[in-house]
Amino acid sequence: xxxxLILRNKIxxxxxxxxxxxxAPESVQLQSTRKEFEGDITLVVFPFVxxxxxxxxxxxxxxxxxxxxxxxxxxxxxxxxxFLNLSIASSYWVNVLADxxxxxxxxxxxxxxxxxxxxxxxxxxxTNKPLHLGHIRNNLLGFSLCEILKxxxxxxxxxxxxxxxxxxxxxxxxxxxxxxxxxxxxxxxLKGDHLVGKYYVxxxxxxxxxxxxxxxxxxxxxxxxxxxxxxxxxxxLLRKWENKDTATIELWKxxxxxxxxxxxxxxxxxxxxxxxxxxESDTYIVGRDEVLRGLSEGIFTQKEDGSVWADLTAEGxxxxxxxxxxGTSVYMTQDIGTAKERFNDYSIDKMVYVVGNEQNYxxxxxSILLDKLGFEWGKGLQHFSYGMVELPNxxxxxxxxxxxxADDLMDGMIEVARxxxxxxxxxxxxxxxxxxxxxxxxxxxALKYFILKVDPKxxxxxxxxxxxxFNGNTGPFIQYTYARIQSVLRKATDQQINITTPACNLELAxxxxxxxxxxxxxxxxxxxxxxxxxxxxxxxxxxDLVKEFNQFYHDFSILKxxxxxxRNLRLVLAGTVAKxxxxxxxxxxxxxxxxx
RNA sequence: GCUCCGGUAGCUCAGUUGGAUAGAGCAACGGCCUUCUAAGCCGUAGGUCAUGGGUUCGAGCCCCGUCCGGAGUACCA
Numbered sequence: 001x002x003x004x005l006i007l008r009n010k011i012x013x014x015x016x017x018x019x020x021x022x023x024a025p026e027s028v029q030l031q032s033t034r035k036e037f038e039g040d041i042t043l044v045v046f047p048f049v050x051x052x053x054x055x056x057x058x059x060x061x062x063x064x065x066x067x068x069x070x071x072x073x074x075x076x077x078x079x080x081x082x083f084l085n086l087s088i089a090s091s092y093w094v095n096v097l098a099d100x101x102x103x104x105x106x107x108x109x110x111x112x113x114x115x116x117x118x119x120x121x122x123x124x125x126x127t128n129k130p131l132h133l134g135h136i137r138n139n140l141l142g143f144s145l146c147e148i149l150k151x152x153x154x155x156x157x158x159x160x161x162x163x164x165x166x167x168x169x170x171x172x173x174x175x176x177x178x179x180x181x182x183x184x185x186x187x188x189x190l191k192g193d194h195l196v197g198k199y200y201v202x203x204x205x206x207x208x209x210x211x212x213x214x215x216x217x218x219x220x221x222x223x224x225x226x227x228x229x230x231x232x233x234x235x236x237l238l239r240k241w242e243n244k245d246t247a248t249i250e251l252w253k254x255x256x257x258x259x260x261x262x263x264x265x266x267x268x269x270x271x272x273x274x275x276x277x278x279x280e281s282d283t284y285i286v287g288r289d290e291v292l293r294g295l296s297e298g299i300f301t302q303k304e305d306g307s308v309w310a311d312l313t314a315e316g317x318x319x320x321x322x323x324x325x326x327g328t329s330v331y332m333t334q335d336i337g338t339a340k341e342r343f344n345d346y347s348i349d350k351m352v353y354v355v356g357n358e359q360n361y362x363x364x365x366x367s368i369l370l371d372k373l374g375f376e377w378g379k380g381l382q383h384f385s386y387g388m389v390e391l392p393n394x395x396x397x398x399x400x401x402x403x404x405x406a407d408d409l410m411d412g413m414i415e416v417a418r419x420x421x422x423x424x425x426x427x428x429x430x431x432x433x434x435x436x437x438x439x440x441x442x443x444x445x446a447l448k449y450f451i452l453k454v455d456p457k458x459x460x461x462x463x464x465x466x467x468x469x470f471n472g473n474t475g476p477f478i479q480y481t482y483a484r485i486q487s488v489l490r491k492a493t494d495q496q497i498n499i500t501t502p503a504c505n506l507e508l509a510x511x512x513x514x515x516x517x518x519x520x521x522x523x524x525x526x527x528x529x530x531x532x533x534x535x536x537x538x539x540x541x542x543x544d545l546v547k548e549f550n551q552f553y554h555d556f557s558i559l560k561x562x563x564x565x566x567r568n569l570r571l572v573l574a575g576t577v578a579k580x581x582x583x584x585x586x587x588x589x590x591x592x593x594x595x596x
Numbered sequence: 597g598c599u600c601c602g603g604u605a606g607c608u609c610a611g612u613u614g615g616a617u618a619g620a621g622c623a624a625c626g627g628c629c630u631u632c633u634a635a636g637c638c639g640u641a642g643g644u645c646a647u648g649g650g651u652u653c654g655a656g657c658c659c660c661g662u663c664c665g666g667a668g669u670a671c672c673a
Contacts, residue, residue, distance in 0.1 A: 029615075034617095049653080083616060167672080168673075305671090307670095316599090317599095330671065385601095426633085459667090466607085466623095484633055524612095536610085554638080557632065
């Protein structure tokens, strides 16, 4: 039982004993005491003054006395205005540390047979271009969320829906057919996804110049957009694809194959993976069948032109198209099909979509539509909505080429890490491969931490030149502190120091106790991060812990401490901080290094 | 127009269910490598929490209005 729980119960008891009234459990507000005051845990007494009919100060005195006399762990108290600051005995904190130190998985809950199964969709790329910075935020958030939910005792299935069909890939195909001269990743030396992306850009260039030409000939802009030869050809490819034309299907398979190979490399470098991948070329048919069923059951309506609609005005929303007048599927249709497939394949307790906030409306509608179609899980779908990544000069537009490419970004950061390491002379004693691994880990740590430390809900600004740093509140700073702790622990081993679980009744120094308190918060932080879907809570927690440790490290010596008991305690403290940092970073998908 | 989200230091961001004197990092300035890793530590400076009201013992946080920014808004995904 944690100290908070013990106090909570005793405070309710105290109020009942002292004032003869029952206080609501949620009126007990405990918080950690601010640094400028003495004490560890603070009770806010304002909610109880009505019951005590005394001043806040006097009420706090009453409660303080009661708790000191009736709770073993409470070693003292002081009152400042309406705040009761309780001091908790050192022995309690030493025990907390001992528990954390010896626990195999401190703060992490393992899933069991009957744990809920959560399926999390993230990444969800189109197959016509390489991944960019926006995808990076998605992938990092998705992966981290999976880790956090696992740590909260859930079974997790990581899934990806690949948008492999549609007009976008046909545009790349069309440009490749017209201008490609049979170019392949092998012949060009380009990564597959970049090669296909190159033709997507070429298509757009060509398309735009055709429009300009037609407009110059006197056609209206709308007409020109419809009648530009490139677009006509791309639409023809889409039609052929839907009719299963052999050559078209073959080309589609080949080019998608190139892209998948490229994606695999990016995913691997980013350190994310999936348990199950769905393809929209499979699920859109399921979705279309569901929509047609809905139509025949009178849930949806059809217009004269043949298009199928859902009327959501009763729910306060608009009318939503589900099938185009030519019978083809839209985005929504595919998501209906994908959802149905998933719930067929797994016994899902909770389905989470990691998708940008531009699609808030889409998921609101999807949930209602599935509910209308009679799927009892429809209402329970959860959209983990995150903000956009903006650049200093505005937002990213793939067509305008103002995107930050994922591969380029990672390569660039690894290069910076390599240079910085060399300048700082951090390489000595490391083999070539060890050094490379270290650069990579640091660079990825910087990138991941930078993105994950921001509240997912908010838009964030990313300045490629300036944003990424290796100093201050960054991934490398945390990795560095971890490496230094490892170094101390190695030296302890070299000096034949035997580290044992602390069972002493040493009086703790202020900073030692601060650190233990911080360590004790790991468990609740994981829970909160799981409840709120916020890797940022973990990131900020780990930073605070590391910052706290650095101050401790600066003020106290560990190995040079002469009192053996105290030295042991501090080694245990350092080791536990390292352990918490390692698991915290793992929840963010960030690796740590033994030396840097 | 309507709906949703946001606005905290020059910049990037934290800020627990409403609690004490709003915190970090970057950038600037000053100090610290004969001390367990200086990718570090210490210090100085930097704030009308967009704005006007309201709720209450107490508001950066909750409610209403205004301003600014972003996203979505019926045959793109």
